[in-house]
Amino acid sequence: MSPSATKTVLVLGRTLLALLFLxxxxxxxxxxxxxxxxxxxxxxxxxxxAGATALELIxxxxxxxxxxxxxxxxxxxxxxxxxxxxxxxxxxxxxEMQQIQxxxxxxxxxxxxxxxxxxxxxxxxxxxxxxxxxx
Numbered sequence: 226m227s228p229s230a231t232k233t234v235l236v237l238g239r240t241l242l243a244l245l246f247l248x249x250x251x252x253x254x255x256x257x258x259x260x261x262x263x264x265x266x267x268x269x270x271x272x273x274x275a276g277a278t279a280l281e282l283i284x285x286x287x288x289x290x291x292x293x294x295x296x297x298x299x300x301x302x303x304x305x306x307x308x309x310x311x312x313x314x315x316x317x318x319x320x321e322m323q324q325i326q327x328x329x330x331x332x333x334x335x336x337x338x339x340x341x342x343x344x345x346x347x348x349x350x351x352x353x354x355x356x357x358x359x360x
Contacts, residue, residue: 302341306337314326315330
């Protein structure tokens with residue numbers, strides 16, 4: 226793949242991941258009361274939910290604009306891992322919800338994989354700009 230095509234694919238992938246998180250933030254903020262009620266069922270306090278939403282926003286914007294991508298990916302991983310374990314605990318779900326929660330859990334695992342790829346492929350600052358791979 227040409228460097229130009231590689232850059233385009235990486236920007237597109239980064240943008241798609243960012244949009245997932247940013248649309249989630251918009252959904253949370255436009256229905257904050259419902260979001261708090263839903264999260265509280267899993268034992269998540271409104272303060273913790275606000276912090277998680279802030280992480281989601283900061284990481285999503287970072288990926289979208291391409292600024293500090295490795296940090297943005299790491300921030301989203303810090304958000305995603307506990308959310309996945311707490312909100313999609315398929316092993317503790319009622320029998321009729323286990324398959325749905327397993328699918329949601331595995332979806333988040335796949336997203337975490339994409340974030341790890343971004344984190345790992347972002348060039349460190351010590352690499353001269355001419356030698357960096359675009360992310």
